[in-house]
Amino acid sequence: MTMSTTSVPLSASAPAAGVDPRRWPDVAARPRCSRLRAAVAGAVLRRALSGLPLRCRLGEGGPVLGTGGPAVLIADPDAFHRRVGTNGLIGFGESYMAGEWDAPDLTAVLTVLASHVTELVPQPLQRLRSLWAHRQPTERRNTLDGARGNIHDHYDLSNDLFALFLDETLTYSSAVFRGFPARRAQLPAAQHRKIDRLLDLAGVGEGTRLLEIGTGWGELAVRAARRGARVVSVTLSEEQRRLATARIAAAGQQDRATVQLRDYRQVTGSYDAIVSVEMIEAVGAEYWPVYFTALDRLLAPGGTVALQAITMADERMLATRHTHTWMQKYVFPGGLIPSLEAIERTLDEHTALRVTSCDGFGPHYAETLRLWRERFTERAADVAALGFDETFRRMWTLYLAYSEAGFRSGYLDVCQLRLARGEAAG
Known part of the structure; x- marks a missing residue:
């Protein structure tokens, strides 16, 4: 009307x-x-x-x-x-x-x-x-070289930029709050709550050989090392590796945690636990079998994988998986949000791993994004001082609001998944 x-x-x-x-x-x-x-x-x-x-x-x-x-x-x-x-x-x-x-x-x-x-x-x-609908460009495929370039284009923008709107833990993934509405002062504790749930899900404790795929800025590695784990964390972001290494050293955990500039496909060894936080979204559907095969290869007998993943409905994922989106063009090149069904299909067809538990908490991500968006808006002058122009600031505002809307509407969800083989599925 x-x-x-x-x-x-x-x-x-x-x-x-x-x-x-x-x-x-x-x-x-x-x-x-x-x-x-x-x-x-x-x-x-x-x-x-x-x-x-x-x-x-x-x-x-x-x-x-x-x-x-x-x-x-x-x-x-x-x-x-x-x-x-x-x-x-x-x-x-x-x-x-x-x-x-x-x-x-x-x-x-x-x-x-x-x-x-x-x-x-x-x-x-x-x-x-x-x-x-536009098709995804072939130059953004997540080959070894392509993945490095895709990660660089987002995560290497500037550590100072991310520090302007994230909390002091520099955690760039959904927090877990005790209640809503959330306050900014609650965000660090909510991020630690999320990390601790993942580490508990993977059974990380004294002496655990832990692999983290996707370092972020080092908060999970520090928290795992403080539990007594031996942590190897891998990232393709040079900026993240530099700052994460410094933060690990500042926390006195450099003897227990190391950060390597390495693709997950190039990791070797055997690990009691593997944790990966909102990393699968950057893998791309073409490489989901490769990603989960790598987890299966790297996980020791009896080990556990804990993933935090953004998901969408299977029918929407299947309908749009080949479409080139605004988010892919400007924010996360090469990325694709999976469905829970797609994850389970890939595991069944290519690995011995199975999903043994799944805990969804999409509303928590909406609140996390709201706090980030409000902080980014408040710090607009500081963003400009870093050299990011008005077009970038509008782009980033749309990205944060667009993502928040996805979780508020239920179009998107986020969940923590436990993966194990038969011998550790109980």
């Missing part, structure tokens, strides 16, 4: 000026799009938005679509339609980066969209996804 424009308190902000065409070529320039394609995109979008619990204004003083709810202003409808008509959800994100649309409560708007994702595109167009 179309609502009265006089009842919607929206004001326009000018589209972001000065987008660097060398750094952001696809944001600085509107894509070439035929009038017909733009018109079709506009018609599809108007139809979708009209039925959603939103208040979406098309241009300053223009009509407002939706049935009521969070407000969103599409300041430049023509540019918005061209981008979405040409590049789908990638264009949707690039339009936000360019300042062509905005919302007072971005997460609320994105949560509505995520909750109605199957309704946004008409069924006939969904069945023709292979004709209009």
